[in-house]
Amino acid sequence: xxxxETVDHKYVYDFAEGNKDLKxxxxxxxxxxxxxxxxxxxxxxxxxxxxxxxxxxxxxGREPDGLAGQIEAHLESLERGMGRRLGDAHDPLLVSVxxxxxxxxxxxxxxxLNVGLNDRSVVGLAAQAGGNExxxxxxxRRLIQMFGKTVCxxxxxxxxxxxxxxxxxxxxxSDLDLDADDLRGLVDAxxxxxxxxxxxxxxxxxxxxxxxxxxxxFESWNAERAVLYRRQERIPADLGTAVNVVAMVFGNLGPDxxxxxxxxxDPASGAQGIYGDYLANAQGExxxxxxxxxxxxQDLERLDKRSYDELLAIMARLEGHYRDLxxxxxxxxxxxxxxLQTRVGKRTAAAAFVIAGQxxxxxxxxxxxxxxxxxxAQLAQLMFPRFQLDHDFEPxxxxxxxxxxxxxxxxxxxxxxxxELAAEGEAVILVRRETNPDDLNGMIAAKGILTSRGGKTxxxxxxxxxxxxxxxxxxxxxxxxxxAKRFSVAGRTVNEGDVVSIDGTTGKVYLxxxxxxxSEVVRYFEGTLDPDEADDALVRAVHxxxxxxxxxxxxxxxxxxxxxxxxxxxxxxxxxxxxxxRTEHMFLGDRxxxxxxxxxxxxxxxxxxxxxxxxxxxxDDFVEIFREMDGLPVxxxxxxxxxxxxxxxxxxxxxxxxxxxxRGEDVAKEEALLAxxxxxxxxxxxxxxxxxxxxxVIPGLFAMQVRxxxxxxxxxxxxxxxxxxxxxxxxxxxxxxxxxxxxxxxKIIAEVVGDSGVEVLIGTMIEVPRAALxxxxxxxxxxxxxxxxxxxxxxGWGFSRDDVEGAFFWRYLELGIFGISPFESxxxxxxxxxxxxxxxxxxxxRPELKLGVCGEHGGDPESVHFFHSVGLDYxxxxxxxxxxxxxEAGRAAVETVGxxxx
Numbered sequence: 027x028x029x030x031e032t033v034d035h036k037y038v039y040d041f042a043e044g045n046k047d048l049k050x051x052x053x054x055x056x057x058x059x060x061x062x063x064x065x066x067x068x069x070x071x072x073x074x075x076x077x078x079x080x081x082x083x084x085x086x087g088r089e090p091d092g093l094a095g096q097i098e099a100h101l102e103s104l105e106r107g108m109g110r111r112l113g114d115a116h117d118p119l120l121v122s123v124x125x126x127x128x129x130x131x132x133x134x135x136x137x138x139l140n141v142g143l144n145d146r147s148v149v150g151l152a153a154q155a156g157g158n159e160x161x162x163x164x165x166x167r168r169l170i171q172m173f174g175k176t177v178c179x180x181x182x183x184x185x186x187x188x189x190x191x192x193x194x195x196x197x198x199x200s201d202l203d204l205d206a207d208d209l210r211g212l213v214d215a216x217x218x219x220x221x222x223x224x225x226x227x228x229x230x231x232x233x234x235x236x237x238x239x240x241x242x243x244f245e246s247w248n249a250e251r252a253v254l255y256r257r258q259e260r261i262p263a264d265l266g267t268a269v270n271v272v273a274m275v276f277g278n279l280g281p282d283x284x285x286x287x288x289x290x291x292d293p294a295s296g297a298q299g300i301y302g303d304y305l306a307n308a309q310g311e312x313x314x315x316x317x318x319x320x321x322x323x324q325d326l327e328r329l330d331k332r333s334y335d336e337l338l339a340i341m342a343r344l345e346g347h348y349r350d351l352x353x354x355x356x357x358x359x360x361x362x363x364x365x366l367q368t369r370v371g372k373r374t375a376a377a378a379f380v381i382a383g384q385x386x387x388x389x390x391x392x393x394x395x396x397x398x399x400x401x402x403a404q405l406a407q408l409m410f411p412r413f414q415l416d417h418d419f420e421p422x423x424x425x426x427x428x429x430x431x432x433x434x435x436x437x438x439x440x441x442x443x444x445x446e447l448a449a450e451g452e453a454v455i456l457v458r459r460e461t462n463p464d465d466l467n468g469m470i471a472a473k474g475i476l477t478s479r480g481g482k483t484x485x486x487x488x489x490x491x492x493x494x495x496x497x498x499x500x501x502x503x504x505x506x507x508x509x510a511k512r513f514s515v516a517g518r519t520v521n522e523g524d525v526v527s528i529d530g531t532t533g534k535v536y537l538x539x540x541x542x543x544x545s546e547v548v549r550y551f552e553g554t555l556d557p558d559e560a561d562d563a564l565v566r567a568v569h570x571x572x573x574x575x576x577x578x579x580x581x582x583x584x585x586x587x588x589x590x591x592x593x594x595x596x597x598x599x600x601x602x603x604x605x606x607x608r609t610e611h612m613f614l615g616d617r618x619x620x621x622x623x624x625x626x627x628x629x630x631x632x633x634x635x636x637x638x639x640x641x642x643x644x645x646d647d648f649v650e651i652f653r654e655m656d657g658l659p660v661x662x663x664x665x666x667x668x669x670x671x672x673x674x675x676x677x678x679x680x681x682x683x684x685x686x687x688x689r690g691e692d693v694a695k696e697e698a699l700l701a702x703x704x705x706x707x708x709x710x711x712x713x714x715x716x717x718x719x720x721x722x723v724i725p726g727l728f729a730m731q732v733r734x735x736x737x738x739x740x741x742x743x744x745x746x747x748x749x750x751x752x753x754x755x756x757x758x759x760x761x762x763x764x765x766x767x768x769x770x771x772x773k774i775i776a777e778v779v780g781d782s783g784v785e786v787l788i789g790t791m792i793e794v795p796r797a798a799l800x801x802x803x804x805x806x807x808x809x810x811x812x813x814x815x816x817x818x819x820x821x822g823w824g825f826s827r828d829d830v831e832g833a834f835f836w837r838y839l840e841l842g843i844f845g846i847s848p849f850e851s852x853x854x855x856x857x858x859x860x861x862x863x864x865x866x867x868x869x870x871x872r873p874e875l876k877l878g879v880c881g882e883h884g885g886d887p888e889s890v891h892f893f894h895s896v897g898l899d900y901x902x903x904x905x906x907x908x909x910x911x912x913x914e915a916g917r918a919a920v921e922t923v924g925x926x927x928x
Contacts, residue, residue, distance in 0.1 A: 037079040038096040040103070041072055046348075051076050053268030055126030058368050065347065067340055067365050071107050072121070072272035073100040075240065077128070080266035083244045097240075101271070108273055113142035113232025116150045120165075120274040123239040125246060127267040130369055131255055136176040136246040138239040139309060140169035140274060144230040161279050163209035164201075168309065170216040170228055173235065177242040180223040188215040202307060236271070243269045251466045258470055258493060263842060275364040277357040278309050282330065285309055288323055288337065288354045290345040293373040293491060294427055294531070296380030296563070300324055300338070302354075303481040309357075319500055320481045333363045344368050349390040350399070351381050372491050374430050375404035376564050383567035393574040394920040400571060401917065402887035402910035407431070408568065409551075409906065411542035413529055421534035422516045425476070425501030428487035430531040433474030433496035434539045436523050439508045441468025443522070448472070455526055457513055459506045460499075461486040469495065474528045476535060478504040478513075496530035504535070551909050552598050572909065575916025576600070581893065582900035583911045584659070586880060588612070590650035593660075596905040600912055603659040603750070604651065605812065605902020606880035609731055610665050612647045613640075625702050630725070637730040644731060648738030652749040656742075661752040661812060661880070661902075663791065664731050664767075668716040679703055712817075712826060717757025717791075721767060728755075732771045736778035736786060743782050752787040754812055759794040761803040768807055789876070792864050793817035801864035805871040812902075813861055815881030815889075819848050822857045849882065852889040858896075865896050878902060887914045894918035 044052045044060030052060065056074030063069045075097065082090035105111050110119035120142040125131075143151065143166045152162035174180035189201065192212050196203055204212070220228045229235055246252060247267045256263055277285035288302035303320035306329065327334040337356060340363075344352045353371030357364045373381065382396035391399075413419075413432040435453035438444045441464065444456045448471035456472040458465065460479040469475055469489060474496035477486045481500050490497030506513045511522040520526060520537065527540040549555040550565050557569035584605030585596030593604060613621050617640070624636040651660060679700050686693045721728035732753060739749035753771060758764045768788050775786050792798050793814030801811070820827055827849055838844045852858050861879075868875045878900040883889035885903030890911055893901050895918070903911050 035078070035090070035092060036096070037076050037090065037093045038100050039074050039076065040100060041069065041074070044074065049128045050265075051078065051268075053077060053126030053128055053270075054130055054369055055124060055367055056268045056270050059270060059272070061347075062344075062365055062368060065343070067343075068363055069365050070273040070275050071104055072270060073104065074126070075269040075271070077266040077268050080244045080247060080268065081264070083241070084247065084266065089241075094237075097236075097271075101236075104271075104273060112236065113144060113147045114150060115146040117154060118142055118147035118150045120147075120151070121236065122270075122272045122274055123236065123243060124270045124272065125243045125267045126270050127247070127261075128265050129259070129261050130372060131252060131259075131261070136239075136243045136249075138169070138172050138176055138242070140165045141173075141235045141239055142232040143169045144232065144235075146230075147232070155276075155279055158279065159206035160204075160209060161276070163206050163213055164204075164278060165276070165309075167209055167212045167216055169235075170213065170220060173228070173239065174216070174220045174223070176246075177238050178220070178224045180220060184219045184223075185216060188212060188219065191215075240269050240271075243267060251464060254466050254470070255489075257839060257842075257845070258466075260845060272366070275357050275359045275362075275366075276309070277305075277359065278307055279360055281306055282360050283307060283358055284326075284329075285357045286320070286323060286326070286355075288341060288356065289371055290341050290352045290354075291377070291381055291384075293351065293353070293371050293377055294430060296351075296373070296377035296384065296567075298384065304329075319479060319502055330358060330361060333358050333361065336363050340365065346390070349385065351377070372488060374491055375407040376430060378404050379408070379567040379571060380563050383563070383570055386570075393571075394578070397571055397574055397578065397913075397917055397920050400913070402890070402914040405547075405568070405913050406907075406910050408547040408564070409545055409909070412531075412545055413527065413536075414541045414543035419536050419538075419540050422518065422537055423501045423503040423535040425478075425498045425504075425533045425535065426481050426487070427529065427531045427533035428481075428484070428499040429475075429490040429495055429497035430529075431474070431496030432527070432529055432540070432542050434525060434527040435473045437513070437520055437526055438468070438472070439506070439511050439513075439522055441465045441471075444468035444471045455528060457504075457506060457526075458486070459508070460484060461489070469493065474498075474530065476501060476504070476526070476528050478502055478506045490530075496528060498528045498530055498533050498535060501533070501535055551600070552595075572913060572916075575913045577916075578919045579912065579915035580919050581890070581898065581911075581915035583908055583915060584661070584878065584880075584900050584902040585905045585908050586884075586902055587651070587905060589647075590654045592905055593651050593654035596908060597654060597658070599905050599908040601658075601905065601908045602900070603661075604655055605661050605878050605884070605900060606754075607651060607660060607662045608666070609644065609647075609662060610667050612644055613665070617643060622699065624724075624727075626698055633724075633726060637726050641730050641734055644734035645738045645741075648735050648751075649741055652738055652742040652751070653745075653747060655750075657748040657750065659750040659752055661754050661789075661810075661878070662731075662735055663754045663756050663880075664718075664721060664728050666717050666756040668714055668720065712820070718755050718763045718767060719757065721755070722763065728767055729770060729774055732774045733778060736775050736784070739784045739786065740779060740782045743784050749784060751784075752789060752810060754789055754791055754810075756791045756814070757794060757817075758790040758792075758804060759796045761800065761807050764790050764804060764807045787876075791817075791880075792861075793821070795821055795860060798860035798864040802867040802871040805868040805875050808868075808872070808875070810876035810878070811864065811868055813864070813877075813879040813881065813898075815852060815857065815861070815879055815883045816849065818860060818881070819853065819857050822853070822860060823848060851886050852883045852892055854892055858892055861893075862896050865898065869897075885911050890914040891918045891921075894922065 041060045041063040046057050046061035049057045052074045079093050108119050110117050112119045120140050123138045123141055148162050148166045152159045155161050171185040175182040192208050217228050277283045284306040285308050286304035291298050292301045300323055302323035304323050304326045305320045351371045352368050355367040378400045382399045385391045386396050435455040437457050438454045439457055444454050445467050447454050453473045455474045456468045457476045460477050475486050475490050477499045478501050484499050486497055487499045504513050504515045513520050525539050527536040546562050546565050547568055557565050582602045584603040585601035586606040587593045587596050587604050588608050620639050627633040683693050683696050683700050735751050739751045742749040755767050787809040789808045789810030791814040792811050865877055877898045879893055880902040884901035885907030901911050
């Protein structure tokens with residue numbers, strides 16, 4: 027029965043059977059081809075092999091039962107509909123075999139065109155094309171090249187060398203100048219290359235070509251570059267790819283044919299208009315590969331007005347149907363327009379906000395949907411600086427501004443060198459004639475990408491936009507010489523290691539490092555740019571969407587700030603208080619001597635004197651912060667790290683004392699300090715005498731800090747301000763620890779506050795796993811919890827952040843043990859479960875318990891959504907991440923409402 031169910035399982039769908047909502051099953055490309063077919067648009071007929079077939083193949087290493095028969099049935103149906111047979115010697119049907127995952131992965135998986143060509147059908151193809159032998163042999167050499175590289179792992183550069191040699195022999199630099207005889211000779215050369223590397227002749231049986239191509243697409247899901255791209259873009263590894271088998275239409279039949287890519291709006295800026303690239307007498311891969319520079323899509327109006335007008339009408343229809351920017355691939359075959367693909371287009375961060383605002387204005391989406399379509403990572407990109415060009419900087423070249431941003435760095439010419447230098451901490455710009463999927467490692471490592479070929483739809487442009495990397499493409503004034511590791515431009519030679527700057531908005535390239543200036547978005551957040559007066563559509567769109575996010579969100583957003591300056595900046599960025607003020611930062615600088623006195627004391631009197639000297643300094647710190655946050659809550663964490671962190675390292679101090687002793691110098695003070703450091707030395711200080719333990723062991727330490735906080739709050743209140751302090755006790759693992767500290771603190775607060783009206787809350791950090799597991803008990807003594815997810819992650823996983831990220835995290839990411847570092851985005855299953863348990867049990871014991879988070883995860887978009895779902899009251903993050911957290915808190919709220927309504 028089970029076997030019969032497997033055989034009967036449907037693995038293949040005709041385009042007419044699907045729709046755009048079946049992306050999980052048919053992949054993005056297949057689902058959208060089906061949608062366009064059902065809209066009546068001119069789509070070449072074909073069928074889609076599902077992602078389920080791919081997953082079954084990858085799990086077993088063989089095709090699932092029933093797949094071969096279903097492919098055969100759909101192929102026969104396609105042949106009947108076209109009136110041709112695959113690879114027929116007289117009137118051949120040719121097909122393309124294309125990957126198509128649920129999420130767009132441009133260039134990461136495989137495509138094979140012209141499947142079905144062989145030594146016999148190439149003659150039939152020429153006759154079919156009206157005796158155009160050049161076209162037929164050009165198509166055949168493309169098949170051998172793509173099939174050899176994709177299916178049989180023949181080195182692609184060998185085919186490129188053979189093509190270059192054929193052009194050299196003809197005395198040209200363009201493959202368009204090769205005639206039928208040249209291409210026939212090139213096919214023979216390609217066959218020899220294929221035989222040399224595979225040990226067999228190029229397969230002549232069309233069905234064998236098709237089957238092998240399908241398997242190659244399945245296997246490309248786990249190719250190194252695809253795995254790397256999924257990891258970079260956080261795409262799940264278990265989705266698999268669909269395979270689309272489509273009847274070939276040809277853009278390389280002559281000047282009345284061609285291929286192109288179009289966008290319904292500018293994917294770089296969001297501006298409305300006609301954007302795209304067109305290449306006459308070419309197949310689709312020529313455009314995205316960037317091997318020939320394209321012409322702007324507007325030129326198609328002059329070349330073929332009928333196709334141009336039809337294309338614009340289809341673009342408008344698709345954008346209205348999908349209610350979003352659409353990325354479209356098309357081919358014109360002898361004046362007949364064919365739609366090969368559409369998808370919701372990748373766009374830059376700036377375009378995402380601008381387009382969302384435009385679509386609201388056009389009535390296509392509402393503000394909730396607009397908020398859903400942007401994200402915190404995009405907003406963070408918009409806050410990066412841009413070039414300040416009021417100095418004497420003249421561009422040496424100008425290409426296409428393919429992905430905006432300002433990037434400067436050392437020039438490198440290979441992906442491997444980019445990775446190598448980036449690992450050493452160098453900023454690099456990857457310079458290539460054109461990139462290809464094998465360059466992905468280098469593109470990830472580089473600050474920016476510069477190519478001399480291609481346009482806004484080339485591989486470099488599309489991938490860079492997806493990753494948020496600055497990119498300038500098609501800077502054809504630059505002559506790139508990769509073997510010599512240099513490029514020349516405007517009479518200058520730029521060698522590997524020289525610094526260049528690229529502007530991904532204007533497409534301009536500068537020699538040397540160009541200074542940068544704050545972005546307009548940062549100026550808006552800081553209050554120095556009024557959005558109503560801004561000419562920039564981006565600033566207006568950000569303002570509008572942020573206003574909606576703030577109105578929609580339930581989570582408050584606070585900031586981690588330790589000084590008045592940080593507090594003021596956080597407030598300008600929209601923080602609703604301070605979620606973490608680290609008092610140990612106040613012990614640094616010129617106060618180290620006072621800390622040393624505290625550590626070296628031997629009597630209660632000496633200790634009291636040292637604490638008394640620190641008290642007014644701490645009080646002044648808090649006065650400054652409370653003034654800046656007037657009326658907003660300020661959570662002050664009592665000193666957390668071990669005291670020896672404020673002293674010189676043991677090894678260095680021991681050497682200094684020994685050297686001074688050898689010289690006969692008076693080192694009494696240094697010897698006392700060394701003895702103290704040795705006395706306090708711990709093998710694992712992060713799990714030692716710190717936090718609440720330190721406050722209980724060093725009499726008067728926490729008391730001094732509590733008094734400073736309370737006195738500062740009273741002073742600010744009596745000045746006419748409003749102070750709302752919250753005292754947070756760190757590293758509590760047992761309720762008895764908190765009870766002891768709280769009893770002492772409440773006596774001091776009562777004494778200091780008197781009738782001033784100041785209210786001081788006392789709570790704790792939940793950063794020890796035991797605290798999370800006994801949260802119900804601890805809540806009896808706490809008025810609030812703040813989750814310290816940095817330490818909770820360290821202790822939950824049992825590793826030190828300072829030691830392990832460079833030691834083995836790279837390997838864990840490579841093996842897929844981590845999808846992302848648990849310090850970057852919260853581990854929902856483990857550490858997140860501790861947070862959930864503590865939140866639920868704490869609130870069960872004390873319903874009014876205030877809950878927040880103050881670890882680095884407070885500014886991580888994915889983590890903010892988790893904290894919303896757990897029911898926390900606020901997140902806290904660095905001041906510059908506050909806008910990101912505000913946006914994501916709003917997105918979490920509207921997405922929760924949307925899912926509830928569904």
